[in-house]
Amino acid sequence: MIDPWSSAILNYKKLIREFGIKPFQDLLADLEDPPLLICRGIIFGHRDYGRIVKAIREKNSFAVVTGMMPSGKMHIGHKMIVDQLVWYQEKGADIYIPIADMESYSARGVDFEDSRKLAIEEYITNYIALGLNPKNENLHMYLQSENKMVTDLAYKLARKVNLNEMKAIYGFNGSTNMAHHYVPLIQVADILHPQLMECEGPEPTVVPVGPDQDPHIRLTRDIAERFQKRYGFITPSSTYHRFITGLTGGKMSSSKPKTAIFLSDSPEVAIKKLKSAKTGGKDSLDEQQRLGGVPEDCVVYEMLLYHLLQSDAELKEVYRDCIEGNVMCGECKSKAAIMIKNFFIELGKKRQRAKRSAEKILNHN
């Protein structure tokens, strides 16, 4: 049987086995209308997501928290987070989006004014362009530095966390600056503050992250339990997603422009980048016709899997044509190029429209 997305999970088996992250498949049946990213195994694991499934099914309130760190430009890999938010927004979630200006300052020296500007012009604009409804009253977007409820809570939580724990998780040492030492507690507070009585009160909360963020999630869950008695926190749930591969094969990263298609790229640039991407093709055409390609090693295929092809049937066809050697990389890239062109033309228009809402959203919160 052809399973065009089974490979997604392979690399994360160890994580699942050793750290108690649960595979997502077991919950799929209980989830009405699951998003593509879950069906295709891109979101591959979770902790305590059962609570969220239950809240969605029973139409109880729940929260989603996912921060954005305003540094550099957004690339197409970041779209994955927004896709999840759009889906959660349809499900009626209380959505909290902290803009991590405090982290940006302590870790990268970005000024608070610059963070604000970048957040509005780049991140918030793209979030809206990609489908997040800025007018939904359950949406809360804020700058960490301006949210006193968060900074107050962070300090209160900080009393039950010691330096050894921080060192073990974040690898801090003696030369790490004190703002950097402290900022993970701001992020813990970002996740827990929706459950304060001044906000929503205790409710299931899910944090979508990459697997590299799991230590932070574990700390947050521990802290939630240490303060359970005081605040009634429900231990937050989390989901784990794969990262999209960069154009050159490694990680896609805003700080390495050659690896990334940026959301602000023109359709022409996007096509050019896609065409230069590493594929799962063989060394010679002849060999590829005989043995087929390897979609699991192909950036173009991943782009289709994550973002460009909504139809499972069509995706299966692409997969089959590749492994059977029916379609070569050139042809496949040309088809993908048309899709990415259309996507970027559309996104460009939406970004134009989104700009004005983006400017307003931080002020009216």
Next chain:
Amino acid sequence: MIDPWSSAILNYKKLIREFGIKPFQDLLADLEDPPLLICRGIIFGHRDYGRIVKAIREKNSFAVVTGMMPSGKMHIGHKMIVDQLVWYQEKGADIYIPIADMESYSARGVDFEDSRKLAIEEYITNYIALGLNPKNENLHMYLQSENKMVTDLAYKLARKVNLNEMKAIYGFNGSTNMAHHYVPLIQVADILHPQLMECEGPEPTVVPVGPDQDPHIRLTRDIAERFQKRYGFITPSSTYHRFITGLTGGKMSSSKPKTAIFLSDSPEVAIKKLKSAKTGGKDSLDEQQRLGGVPEDCVVYEMLLYHLLQSDAELKEVYRDCIEGNVMCGECKSKAAIMIKNFFIELGKKRQRAKRSAEKILNHN
């Protein structure tokens, strides 16, 4: 020549020699109308106080910052700080009094609501009763946790301080909680924030402290210099005062009631405590008549020196009578008892009147 307060400085000679704290005497001549505590060597040293002398003389603006940590009750030793504030208020200073509720929480687990209550009912009430004018528009009293300008600045400053520095100064280790690790930076911001453009702008600032606080002052001065370019900070000055000796000979401490006369004690209790205090008397009356007492070792004498006797001439007389063996401890205590009785009767009345202003002061800031 009889110098009834020279001894005050003796114990601190090392501090002055090794750490660059300057003795106060050199500045005395330049200071118009210096307060008793300076004349009598109780405030024995300083860093860069010349700036403050100049500001006072030229009627330029300057700030005084001195925090109160709401924990336990105020004792008579704490009066020293208020005496200084009253004097500075007369000189037109911008007075900033942070109430260290964040420190109280991280170091002693005191709840924020409890801190607020204790600050109002005990500390602020006494400050006003002891002569601080609550209506002066240059007076700023605030809870750390409610002053966003301070918490914001603390975080910004924290980027240029690393863990090694904090460890060296405060002796933190791996089991120290993160709020405790962070709170010294709040105190640095307490001292520096009056110089922000949103407050007074750069101006000379003095922080009256005990010598045990000097490492914190040195850190604050270093940080001020690291951010000098950005904020234009004038490196803060400091003064150093002796602590009053406890009734039993050691340190006077609110957490050891036997050592302290509390400002909320009734006159009767205050007298009783004074009469039980350790003196500089000899083992036998005969011996004392022959050899005289040692006022430098006498808690009662210290009480006169710090607080009860305003007249230098009278104080000299007490000193001489003691060392010459003319007046024995019993007689001396009886005289001091009358003074302390009058002081506490008066203070009790003033405390009653001060209560209402104390309740208002945190709200109208």
